[in-house]
Amino acid sequence: MPQYVLTAAQASAVDQQLQRAGLLDLAMEEAGSAVARLVQQQYPAGRVLFLAGGGANGGDALVAARHLHVQGREVEVLALPARHRLTQLNRRRLQAVGVACRPLKAAAAQRSVEAAALLVDGLLGTGFTPPLRAPLDTLVHIINAASCPVLSIDIPSGIDAHSAEAGLAVQAQHTVSLMGWKPALLFGESAARAGAVTLVPLTVPAAWVQAQALAVRPTDAEVGAMLPARRNDAHKGTAGHVWVLGGHPGTVGAAALTAAGALRTGSGLVTVHSVAEIPLVMPELMVHRHSVWDAAFRAFGDRRPDAVAVGMGLGPDAAHIARRVLSWNIPTVLDADALQPELIGHGHDSCLWTPHPGEAARLLRTSTPELTRYPLEAARALQEQLGGVVVLKGGPSVVAYSGGLSVAQGGHPGMASAGMGDTLSGILASLLGQGMDVVQAAVAGVRLHARAGERAGQLHGYGLSATDVASQLGAAWTDLTSETHPTRERLSFRV
């Protein structure tokens, strides 16, 4: 089942549909029971302290407390005055099964926290509008000083669901996100505040969520189904020829890493064109050194590859060279030095632009902190300016295409090292060269890169390099396709 990303306003729109259909009570019951189930699984012993706000987020907490109480867990509930109708209803239901709901005051919270084995934060969810008002600010300080783990419902209290920033807000060990991901749970400091996130999709008509969603988050099975199946009679002429145009004295490794990424993603032929001496990191690569770029383009004549990656370590002439490449109108990955504002308006539908936040800020003529506050909106703005498809790189990367946004799953913090993006460019060019549609190549390519990073991270931790990631690409491909192409795997190993 697809996963979606929703802003607070979009989640609230679905809530209103549920309300009109008379289903909101059931959704709150499902949300609360999912929280209780998770508590039993992950934190099976000791007293559970619930801090409940007055909105529906507090209502979810009251439902969870009731479920745990009837299952025999010791619970304590401190609650603000209930404003939401369903929160009032669930307060009565909780009291009906014998649990007292004491007023939530700072002093009581302070005392109760000391005896708790787990604190469930149900103060504020998507109905929060910054800045945090009293007494919630004091309560957040008390929660953050607690020695027990904290589990937040939907989103840590004090986090603005839309933004990657975090001011005064709960630091959770675990967050149960309801219905879909909120942007804040995916990016930056706000995601760090959420700890481990468990998504509980809720029994809501998928079409309602899809109609509202800001972005999708494809599962591995969905990504695997996009990757091309190769026939047993495939040969190097059918697996795509990729050209890499990059490298400059001092940055020759970038072009080599891109080429290695393309080979490891299954390209039949990979040729590097450069005016610098490119190290032959894999003897399977073809490397052509040209005297100057004009001579290179003369030598190309009318010959064209199936896909081209341009810009990695390319140096000061990159915009000019990329513009000539764009006139070929073939599947093209533009990265690094080729990501220049003067290319805006010169792209085409088969372009895949791959900026990191610094390059993206340069293209949008804004600052990097401004851009990283709202990565989804930034990716969309870039796509509108550049056309084609944009991969805004990060942990996680966002793919923006005409009419849609997709957020990649996974990756590894060890991928924060030089050359990772160059490898990604090679992966993307390889997938384009193997005939994939540009949107699917981008979505599948970023996940393939992240999956290879996860595997390499298990072996090398924070010491992993881009070369290590490239070496895991074949295994990552197998991981992603194992669910969707079992027959093909068996066929390809026949004797």
Ligand SMILES: NC(=O)C1=CN([C@@H]2O[C@H](COP(=O)(O)OP(=O)(O)OC[C@H]3O[C@@H](n4cnc5c(N)ncnc54)[C@H](OP(=O)(O)O)[C@@H]3O)[C@@H](O)[C@H]2O)[C@@H](O)CC1
């Ligand atoms: N389909 C789904 O996903 C489902 C979602 N569900 C749940 O609904 C939640 C959203 O519920 P919601 O809309 O009632 O808002 P919620 O977050 O509880 O906050 C409202 C309270 O916060 C207060 N408040 C606001 N700003 C504040 C500030 N700056 N400083 C201090 N206080 C502030 C505000 O106070 P007031 O402004 O009224 O004084 C009001 O009392 C969602 O996160 C999920 O948990 C499930 O129940 C079922 C299905």
Ligand SMILES: Nc1ncnc2c1ncn2[C@@H]1O[C@H](COP(=O)(O)OP(=O)(O)O)[C@@H](O)[C@H]1O
């Ligand atoms: N913490 C992380 N989690 C997941 N992916 C990451 C993380 N850090 C970096 N990456 C990935 O590594 C790549 C870095 O790209 P980039 O900054 O262009 O590197 P370079 O220019 O050195 O090649 C991107 O694809 C990014 O998504």
